[in-house]
Amino acid sequence: MTNKNDIEIPKINFGKDGELIITASPTSSQHDFDFYEGKWKLRNKKLKARLNNCTEWTTFESTQEMYRVLNGLGNIDNYLATFNDEPFEGMSVRLFNPKTKLWSIYWADSNEGVLQPPVIGSFENDIAHFFTKDKFNGKDILVVFRWDTRDKENPIWSQAFSGDNGKTWEWNWYMYFSKF
Numbered sequence: 001m002t003n004k005n006d007i008e009i010p011k012i013n014f015g016k017d018g019e020l021i022i023t024a025s026p027t028s029s030q031h032d033f034d035f036y037e038g039k040w041k042l043r044n045k046k047l048k049a050r051l052n053n054c055t056e057w058t059t060f061e062s063t064q065e066m067y068r069v070l071n072g073l074g075n076i077d078n079y080l081a082t083f084n085d086e087p088f089e090g091m092s093v094r095l096f097n098p099k100t101k102l103w104s105i106y107w108a109d110s111n112e113g114v115l116q117p118p119v120i121g122s123f124e125n126d127i128a129h130f131f132t133k134d135k136f137n138g139k140d141i142l143v144v145f146r147w148d149t150r151d152k153e154n155p156i157w158s159q160a161f162s163g164d165n166g167k168t169w170e171w172n173w174y175m176y177f178s179k180f
């Protein structure tokens with residue numbers, strides 16, 4: 001399992017109001033996630049503790065199934081795993097805005113039952129970065145999701161947090177996909 005951290009995270013830009021400025025790539029399209037339709041097996045590699053210099057990882061298996069909605073302007077997936085012998089279900093809703101050419105990815109799970117604010121971004125050359133502001137342990141952070149789809153049969157999703165407005169990032173979760 002390679003982490004493929006040879007890909008740089010794009011520089012973060014902020015508006016005068018402190019909000020993230022996210023611009024779509026010229027090639028961003030409603031078809032960016034077409035590769036993802038169907039059922040997948042996932043090998044997860046997750047940092048045991050986040051933003052505290054932890055270097056210990058846990059690995060586990062999960063499954064995911066994605067289907068298109070809204071005539072291809074969106075898709076939904078169900079993520080199924082087991083944590084501490086308890087079933088866990090997550091759900092992503094992805095929506096493509098044809099005006100801005102940006103994707104918004106929303107997450108909800110069986111722990112909270114709340115649709116989280118979206119990460120927003122686009123694909124360029126089979127690599128996508130999606131950003132949002134969030135809080136972690138009461139501290140303001142930035143979150144980035146990366147999709148590396150250079151190998152459409154084995155894409156990699158990863159997540160990183162930044163506690164310093166994007167100067168440094170800590171990768172804390174990788175999902176290595178393979179088709180069922």
